[in-house]
Amino acid sequence: MRPIIFTAVLILMQLFTFGLGRSLQWLFAPLIGKSARRILMIGAFVITNCLIFGLLLQLGHAVFRWTAVWMVLLLFVMYAALATFLLHLVLRRFVRPQVLARCLRAFAPFFVAALFGLALYNAYTPTVRYQTVTINKKLERPVRIATASDFHLGILFGARQLDKFTAIMNREKPDIILLPGDIMDDNVEAYRAENMQPHFAKIRAPLGVYATLGNHDLFGHQREIYEEIEKAGITVLANRAVETGGIIVAGRNDDIDKNRPSAAEILNGQDTSKPVFLLDHRPTQIEEHARLPIDVQVSGHVHNGQIAPANLIVRTLYRLHYGHEKIGNSHFFTSSGYGFWGIPLRLGSQSEVWIIDVKGS
Structure with missing residues (x-):
């Protein structure tokens, strides 16, 4: 091919x-x-x-x-x-x-x-998109998720954009922040050179900030990338799940990791009667995940094509190339990303953050 x-x-x-x-x-x-x-x-x-x-x-x-x-x-x-x-x-x-x-x-x-x-x-002016969903599980109160994928932190996207993201988080006041992959742009050289860590560390939420590793986080520098994200106070869910505030949060590495477990294996042993939020970088297995007790999945990777007419091409490659879809009892989100890949240009897509208000049944 x-x-x-x-x-x-x-x-x-x-x-x-x-x-x-x-x-x-x-x-x-x-x-x-x-x-x-x-x-x-x-x-x-x-x-x-x-x-x-x-x-x-x-x-x-x-x-x-x-x-x-x-x-x-x-x-x-x-x-x-x-x-x-x-x-x-x-x-x-x-x-x-x-x-x-x-x-x-x-x-x-x-x-x-x-x-x-x-x-x-x-490319440099993020918009905020809002969605309210109801899951088939009980919640003591609604949970506000903020999710942003594909930061691609590097020489063209750095501290200033992190501060802009923090300002959005301070305004929207999410309960939990989910960052589903491609945090860095292949390595941590520019991240360290620009001293981005203090800016990254400002991102906070009551129930925590969680990230998983995308394909650009796994191009040979995954150890350093993992460590830098954790040093900023962000929990990296590399093929594992944790519980916070009565919610199960699970994360999978990108499928470039050939040894990654399935979502079912990651959730094995967890109390899935509680709400389950999954971070999965590529939206490639949503039909399979819709058969699992996953309530909200957030993904990125596709960038909504980034520059038209590529958005028409990715539409043929993924069931959910962009936006929100409910399948069974599960809600799936694919973001166009907060950063960009390669060059700071977007046409037919825009830098974005999703705010998802989750209500219980």
Whole structure:
């Protein structure tokens, strides 16, 4: 499957690069000659394929991030080309050709810049989403859960965003906070360099703050990541369950951990007549979990595609790629994430925190 996906992406990048080249040729046509326009096209293909070769040679995170930025630029230029073409169809009967051409040449780069601005805003400006659910178990009083996945703490997402999250928690006053994985962005180098621990340690809730490990927490630095999260006063539920305030809270490592137990095994021996909250990074086994005495499951990983139209792609891969669904007596939540992966851009998704008010029957 991976070679097929890689080949499809490679072909799309070549097609989108051709689109970028043609767009640049059109944009600068009044200012440059044919030879310069040819250089623009060649230059676009050189950049695309140099970045691809850099990825194949595994030249590091910097190459990956620049490739991601370039891919987003190619995508946004295609969006701008489509918007410009539609405007041309609408306005050509009302505006003189020369005037319309000048206006559209001004509009196209502005549209690309606006998309980047919106995507950057969505990545760094969290929204709070609310949901109230009723479970089929008794609760002495409603429990307010705050959940946020995929912090990806690293060089592009750090202390300032942690402080912003703490401010949201202080305002919403949750009883318990659940962080279902991808806490760090592969390692703890930037976390330590920026001294994020004091900021992370400010996150508190009466019934505790709990995290589990996502795939990016398990890329060879899981021991250090586990220890840093615990040092911040956050309990890491790495394939285990605990009880707090009459609630069972269980957590599973991401399925990159091939030795992780099933949710049923983790809950074995626990009093599941009490409310059960599960943190499971990927929403890949929700049908199976719906047959267990799990009342609320929180997941992330998918990022709601992060940049459209990837949200349409992940919709086909997961039953619950985003949002809330009740299956049987269980409530499942998949968040688009508080941070982001790779580059600080989101389109068709936004940084978010979920506040879930849980009522008993």
